[in-house]
Amino acid sequence: MSNSPVKGNAYTLGSIEQGEPCCDPIPHFSINNLAVSYHNETVLSNVSLEVYKGCITALIGPSGCGKSSFLTALNRLSDMVAGAEVSGDIVFEGENIFDASIDVRALRTKVGMIFQKPNPFPLSIRKNLELPLKEHGVRNKSEIESKIFDALQSVGLWDEVKDRLQSSALSLSGGQQQRLCIARALILEPSVLLMDEPCSALDPISSGIVEEMIQRLAGRYTIIIVTHNLAQARRIANYAAFFWMKERVGKLIEFGQCRPLFESPQHSLTAAYVSGEMG
């Protein structure tokens, strides 16, 4: 861990210098002046921040303030959305992901994504994990087997499903499905996981299991998680970014270490939101 204060992000209102850095603040994503618009209507503008390697960064804020739009820009899933336009720079592992030379499919194997609603394919549990592997050129049977084992182990699902890998993924419970989806992303050995409210469609117990698992994955992976559950953000995140809508455009209001952001926010909006007075 480094003791030197992290460079302040001039463009955010909060200060990142408060407190000790909670993990090595090596930027994994450097986002500069990002804006997203749908059909020429800006929904997010002027977002600049750095996402640190191996840390959990929570994106908080009310619905509709552009958190999910921000997230989908990071793996360029925004390309899929009709009418979506993204401007600004996102530098990931030294390359701007909007460069023409970027292989988007390769980018998405490095930056995995988990959605709000578990979305396993309507195939067997095994096939769900096999399909992305085969798609990216892994053909060796024993290699596939061991990767499936590793992926299911790391989401704590192996013991639950090892006897029924052939059965449908849709026969799993919601929490199990979500963990399978995380395993499916992990099997491609990404370095980043983007999570869009991964627990919000789950019951409290499944949600707890998934949350615990996310905490275990931190360190090995850089995790960016959108959550509406402030208590959850506070429990698991190292860094937090607070988004808010100003004049119908989402803005990043404050970014910093999670604890200071919650305990001594620099911006009055943040203070009002985290205390529950607003939002």
Next chain:
Amino acid sequence: MIDRSFTIFIWLMAGMVLFAFGWLISDVVIQGASKLSWQFLTDEPTRSGREGGIYPIIVSTLLILMIALVVVLPLGLGSAIWLAEFSRKSSRRVRTTRLILDVLAGVPSIVFGLFGYAFFCGFLELGFSILSGGLTLACMMLPILIRTTEAGLSAVPQDWRKAGAALGMSRTTLLWQVLLPYASPAITAGLLLSIGRATAETAALIFTSGYVDRMPESLNDSGRALAVHIYDLSMNVVGGDKASYGSALVLIVMVVIINLSASTLSEFWLEKKVSRLK
């Protein structure tokens, strides 16, 4: 009380439909069964079809249908996939295409017949032939198959497309492994619907494949389809009723066999890949 009378009403309606259907089938079976024999299936028709069999007509029907399917399957599935997966849904081009297809699906078959006569028989100089008939039927089947397939693909949850994209999978893989298998019941239904329409077709075929009841020697020969044969026997041939019923029975059995094999094949190729719990 309202529930009760409504239930009775619904049962009554369903019962009437079943009754009408049952009557139709049993009429054809009872009247046609006596005509049905191995000879009927393997002989050439004599005395304008009053006697003899329908062998050349079965062959012509199958040939016409085969040509239509060979044309329709790749074109139809391809266009449907383009419409549902690879085009911008809101663009003018796509909306226009859809509109045209919807109109075409509702165009009376006689109009297709006229078009086939002018275009395939006349302009392309294919004459009255099995080829012209098959191609005309293909034009008729295309809009139905495209629209049902497209609807089937569009009904597949968007979640899986996002999941696939987020895993860096190509759209082609996703299409073959997930989307098409999941949509296959709808695609099969569309296919069966269009096959049904094609085998029942009379108007369009009289114009294009003609009504020569001899065994066709090539695809350029005229050939009489079963539906045309039934029409001819019942309308133009005095004393042709028995043979007409026999042919109708054969047509029904043929459609059932084709339907069964189409659903079995689609089950075998596509459907079994996916599970549909949930």
